Amino acid sequence: MKDSSKSIKYIEKEKLGAFIAELQKEYVVIAPKKVKEFVLFEIIRENEKPVLDFRNSRQSPKEFFFPQTENIVEYEGIIDKRVPLTRDTEMQKRIIFGIRPCDIRSILILDKLFINEDYVDSYYKRLRDNTLLFAYGCNEPRTTCFCSSFGIGPFEEKGTDGFLTDLGDGYLVEGFSEEAKKAIANLPDAAKETIEKKEKCKKLSNERAASSVPIDTIPEKLRTMFEHPLWEDITERCLGCGVCTYLCPTCHCFDIQDEMIDEKGRRVKNWDSCMFPIFTLHGSGHQPRELRYQRMRQRIMHKFNYYDDNFGIIACSGCGRCVTECPVNIDVREILNKIKKS
Amino acid sequence: MENTEKKIREVAQKLLKDKKVNLVIGFEKGTLPWKSRPVFIRKHEDADKLVWNQFCENNLAVYIPFYKKMLDKGNTIAVIAKGCDARSLILHVQENVAKREQLIIIGVPCEGMLDRRKIEKEVAPGEITKIILKDDSVTIKTEKEETEQKQSNFLSDDCIMCTHRKPVVYDELIVVNIKEPPGVKRETILNEFEKKDPQDRWKYFSEEVSRCIRCYACRNACPGCYCNECFVDCSQPQWIGTTVDSETDLQLFQIIRTFHLAGRCVNCGSCSRACPMDIDISLLVSKLSQDSKQFFNYETGLEIDDMPMLNKYSEDDSNEGFFEEH
Amino acid sequence: MKRNPYIPIDVKVDKIRFETDDKLIKTFDLVFLDKKDEEEFMYFPGQFAELSILGKGESPIGIASSPTEPGFLRFTVMKVGVVTTALHNFDEGAIMGVRGPLGNWYPIEEMKGKNIVIVGGGFAFTTLRSLLIYMLDKKNRKDYGDITCIYGARSPGLLCYRDELAEWEKRKDMSLYQCIDWKFGPKGPLEEAAVEGWEPINLKEPVKTKLKPGSKKFTAFVPQLVSAVKPGAKDSYAIVCGPPIMIKFTIPVLTELGFPPERIINSLENRMKCGIGKCGRCNIGPKYVCKDGPVFSLKELEKLPKEY
Numbered sequence: 019m020k021d022s023s024k025s026i027k028y029i030e031k032e033k034l035g036a037f038i039a040e041l042q043k044e045y046v047v048i049a050p051k052k053v054k055e056f057v058l059f060e061i062i063r064e065n066e067k068p069v070l071d072f073r074n075s076r077q078s079p080k081e082f083f084f085p086q087t088e089n090i091v092e093y094e095g096i097i098d099k100r101v102p103l104t105r106d107t108e109m110q111k112r113i114i115f116g117i118r119p120c121d122i123r124s125i126l127i128l129d130k131l132f133i134n135e136d137y138v139d140s141y142y143k144r145l146r147d148n149t150l151l152f153a154y155g156c157n158e159p160r161t162t163c164f165c166s167s168f169g170i171g172p173f174e175e176k177g178t179d180g181f182l183t184d185l186g187d188g189y190l191v192e193g194f195s196e197e198a199k200k201a202i203a204n205l206p207d208a209a210k211e212t213i214e215k216k217e218k219c220k221k222l223s224n225e226r227a228a229s230s231v232p233i234d235t236i237p238e239k240l241r242t243m244f245e246h247p248l249w250e251d252i253t254e255r256c257l258g259c260g261v262c263t264y265l266c267p268t269c270h271c272f273d274i275q276d277e278m279i280d281e282k283g284r285r286v287k288n289w290d291s292c293m294f295p296i297f298t299l300h301g302s303g304h305q306p307r308e309l310r311y312q313r314m315r316q317r318i319m320h321k322f323n324y325y326d327d328n329f330g331i332i333a334c335s336g337c338g339r340c341v342t343e344c345p346v347n348i349d350v351r352e353i354l355n356k357i358k359k360s
Numbered sequence: 361m362e363n364t365e366k367k368i369r370e371v372a373q374k375l376l377k378d379k380k381v382n383l384v385i386g387f388e389k390g391t392l393p394w395k396s397r398p399v400f401i402r403k404h405e406d407a408d409k410l411v412w413n414q415f416c417e418n419n420l421a422v423y424i425p426f427y428k429k430m431l432d433k434g435n436t437i438a439v440i441a442k443g444c445d446a447r448s449l450i451l452h453v454q455e456n457v458a459k460r461e462q463l464i465i466i467g468v469p470c471e472g473m474l475d476r477r478k479i480e481k482e483v484a485p486g487e488i489t490k491i492i493l494k495d496d497s498v499t500i501k502t503e504k505e506e507t508e509q510k511q512s513n514f515l516s517d518d519c520i521m522c523t524h525r526k527p528v529v530y531d532e533l534i535v536v537n538i539k540e541p542p543g544v545k546r547e548t549i550l551n552e553f554e555k556k557d558p559q560d561r562w563k564y565f566s567e568e569v570s571r572c573i574r575c576y577a578c579r580n581a582c583p584g585c586y587c588n589e590c591f592v593d594c595s596q597p598q599w600i601g602t603t604v605d606s607e608t609d610l611q612l613f614q615i616i617r618t619f620h621l622a623g624r625c626v627n628c629g630s631c632s633r634a635c636p637m638d639i640d641i642s643l644l645v646s647k648l649s650q651d652s653k654q655f656f657n658y659e660t661g662l663e664i665d666d667m668p669m670l671n672k673y674s675e676d677d678s679n680e681g682f683f684e685e686h
Numbered sequence: 687m688k689r690n691p692y693i694p695i696d697v698k699v700d701k702i703r704f705e706t707d708d709k710l711i712k713t714f715d716l717v718f719l720d721k722k723d724e725e726e727f728m729y730f731p732g733q734f735a736e737l738s739i740l741g742k743g744e745s746p747i748g749i750a751s752s753p754t755e756p757g758f759l760r761f762t763v764m765k766v767g768v769v770t771t772a773l774h775n776f777d778e779g780a781i782m783g784v785r786g787p788l789g790n791w792y793p794i795e796e797m798k799g800k801n802i803v804i805v806g807g808g809f810a811f812t813t814l815r816s817l818l819i820y821m822l823d824k825k826n827r828k829d830y831g832d833i834t835c836i837y838g839a840r841s842p843g844l845l846c847y848r849d850e851l852a853e854w855e856k857r858k859d860m861s862l863y864q865c866i867d868w869k870f871g872p873k874g875p876l877e878e879a880a881v882e883g884w885e886p887i888n889l890k891e892p893v894k895t896k897l898k899p900g901s902k903k904f905t906a907f908v909p910q911l912v913s914a915v916k917p918g919a920k921d922s923y924a925i926v927c928g929p930p931i932m933i934k935f936t937i938p939v940l941t942e943l944g945f946p947p948e949r950i951i952n953s954l955e956n957r958m959k960c961g962i963g964k965c966g967r968c969n970i971g972p973k974y975v976c977k978d979g980p981v982f983s984l985k986e987l988e989k990l991p992k993e994y
Binding site: 053054055056071072073076077086087158160161162254255257258259260261263264265273275277286288289291294296310341342343345346347349351352 | 390391395400418422423426480485487503576577579581593604
């Protein structure tokens with residue numbers, strides 16, 4: 019418990035606002051906010067308090083690294099004389115506060131795609147390099163959470179700069195990276211009993227998060243399942259919308275589009291979804307994935323086989339968003355169990 | 361409710377056994393406490409999977425266009441249909457998606473579906489572990505507590521405004537007595553909204569729509585949205601921008617989609633329910649239905665021999681609200 | 687620091703010409719505005735680039751020029767979509783962008799010392815031209831054995847690079863066989879020559895055709911011509927590039943001739959956007975056509991799902 023490599027602080031709940039204000043002097047603070055009846059990660063404005071009594075946010079904070087719409091080139095002038103305008107790459111440091119461990123894992127999964135030896139996505143990297151991640155332990159995981167299937171617990175620390183635990187009256191705030199330690203340096207040190215209290219929370223929650231899908235053999239199993247009746251079977255009720263992919267913290271497919279308004283133009287990356295037929299439609303009219311089940315197969319295969327093949331990790335963190343929000347209750351846990359059994 | 365379920369299973373089983381239909385589309389128990397989900401039954405012995413309760417919220421007519429090829433070959437599909445599902449099926453017949461004789465409408469009078477967001481709100485941030493429906497009560501269990509309430513507290517907004525609980529056109533009707541829930545007239549709700557001045561109305565609409573993530577769940581959950589190529593997907597010419605940071609494009613998407621549903625919307629609420637960002641889409645389409653009723657005395661999917669509203673012209677058609685000068 | 691892979695490199699459209707009689711295909715020679723960019727743009731036959739027109743979009747196109755002909759990049763482009771239409775409307779002198787070189791290339795090292803059979807159809811001949819020019823280059827020719835090229839199009843006017851075809855026809859260090867599609871009657875292809883001078887191949891059993899010495903131009907579908915030419919499989923590689931239907935019928939012919947799957951090389955197409963293996967749309971199984979391809983051996987393709 020006496021770990022000199024990290025700093026352990028404590029903050030009472032009512033002082034959270036002041037602490038956020040302190041952070042805002044140096045950082046753009048991104049934290050959960052209530053939108054209608056649900057929670058989303060947004061930039062916290064001055065004097066605004068984050069909402070921390072939530073299970074998980076409707077969307078993950080993925081968009082702060084991989085925005086749904088992101089300018090990649092800006093330009094102007096007449097069509098046959100245009101060249102890219104140079105852009106300012108300076109940005110203010112950001113801190114994401116209250117991100118759940120599953121969403122942290124998802125960012126680590128995305129890192130492998132966007133920052134690798136083949137090519138580096140400089141837009142993603144810039145946002146990633148300038149952002150501290152303060153995770154928030156899950157005292158009460160959702161019934162649809164299955165993060166433990168992927169070796170992530172509700173208190174997983176891997177990939178975080180700091181960690182926040184709700185202890186009832188206040189939060190235990192841990193700093194792991196040098197910068198995180200600096201950011202919380204002004205908070206009072208945590209007492210021994212509060213640290214013990216966190217351990218208790220952690221233990222309790224780990225037991226609660228026992229819901230899990232056995233995924234160990236899935237990637238290997240899928241290798242031989244490309245032609246399998248299962249795909250048509252699980253797809254029949256699918257509406258072909260983008261809810262699963264757009265709420266998924268690891269889905270990363272995008273489109274590149276140009277847009278002009280008067281003489282000013284921009285080229286953007288937009289999220290795209292393998293569930294949309296237009297995603298793979300060739301200019302010639304040829305369509306490699308004509309049927310719904312082929313697109314469903316691509317989604318599942320990509321996450322649980324192809325990604326594992328290419329990067330050695332499954333592209334799912336068990337956050338359960340696709341499970342709760344699918345309009346027709348296509349449940350990926352059920353699909354995984356079916357794959358396992360077939 | 362159990363009785364209804366039993367009758368549905370019997371009818372489905374018989375249709376399949378007698379080879380009157382190739383497929384029955386109904387509902388089965390879902391994996392979440394607040395959800396019954398679409399199921400596709402092809403063998404009579406599977407008819408026992410069918411369930412009926414107040415979580416059978418999807419409009420099942422949405423699947424009919426997916427089976428176009430199967431229908432073209434002359435196959436027949438039975439659909440377990442609430443009032444709204446049946447009206448959408450009639451729309452499909454009117455628009456030549458299917459022939460009337462190819463659709464067996466198993467009508468089920470509907471007491472209105474429960475809105476899971478309302479239930480979630482009631483227990484938040486608690487997590488629903490189980491829901492028990494009995495008579496007109498609902499018991500919601502979370503990890504820590506249990507609460508029993510009247511079902512009517514959680515009725516979905518569109519079901520509250522429902523005008524046709526009993527299917528109007530059907531082949532088989534599951535005869536059950538339903539209690540009429542406390543209906544509120546669409547006009548009442550809309551009039552309330554229309555009392556606001558235009559800026560406030562626009563503010564509400566644009567704030568709602570600003571959350572759109574363009575997942576197109578509203579479109580895909582809608583039985584009326586089955587164009588081969590949706591205008592948002594068309595690239596030559598491109599009608600609408602592709603980003604989410606342009607407010608105009610998000611507004612345009614919802615407005616155009618709504619107009620495409622003029623005289624075609626049955627107000628089933630599927631669009632709003634499917635929306636992962638809780639955008640109040642129903643409000644917009646509701647207004648459209650009210651106008652159809654007011655100006656053309658037209659309600660979608662009530663008469664099989666009728667034409668869709670915008671396909672017919674009558675000299676008596678109202679010009680009101682058409683080209684209004686301001 | 688490495689270049690941002692999403693930002694196009696500035697180039698000028700130096701020369702434009704119609705490639706085919708239907709005027710749907712044009713060839714563009716592009717030159718770099720900055721000499722340094724040209725030095726950095728190191729490419730090999732088989733690679734492609736994203737042609738970028740700001741305000742319109744990008745289109746992935748195989749590089750038709752060869753690294754042995756420095757000073758320009760050549761692209762042969764059919765007018766199909768928004769970007770290619772805009773490109774066709776350009777005049778010489780226009781400024782545009784190029785992102786690349788992208789993808790892998792034909793196994794030019796591995797093929798050294800081997801005979802090469804090039805099989806191409808229609809306007810997919812572009813990267814095959816690059817390969818051919820590369821191998822025929824004075825410095826490289828000795829590295830390869832016999833070079834046979836079989837190339838077909840629907841009609842004579844739809845063959846690309848006709849000036850060069852005429853030159854290659856005369857060369858002693860390679861054999862070029864060209865073909866055009868059969869003329870069709872009400873019951874299918876007619877057994878006669880489609881155009882005078884384009885000798886018909888035995889329609890039903892092309893393999894029984896005895897090629898007259900010196901004949902180089904035929905009426906046949908590409909797979910039939912391959913059957914008739916019977917290129918030897920021993921120590922040979924076959925490089926096949928063309929429309930899917932041509933590839934589908936050519937591969938069994940090559941297999942019949944004894945080409946093993948690892949020595950049948952294909953270049954694939956798929957809908958692409960980023961070109962760098964990120965955007966997730968061009969995958970066939972775990973492989974991305976843009977990054978792991980577009981060049982795959984038949985052996986590699988046999989391991990992938992048939993989803994292209």
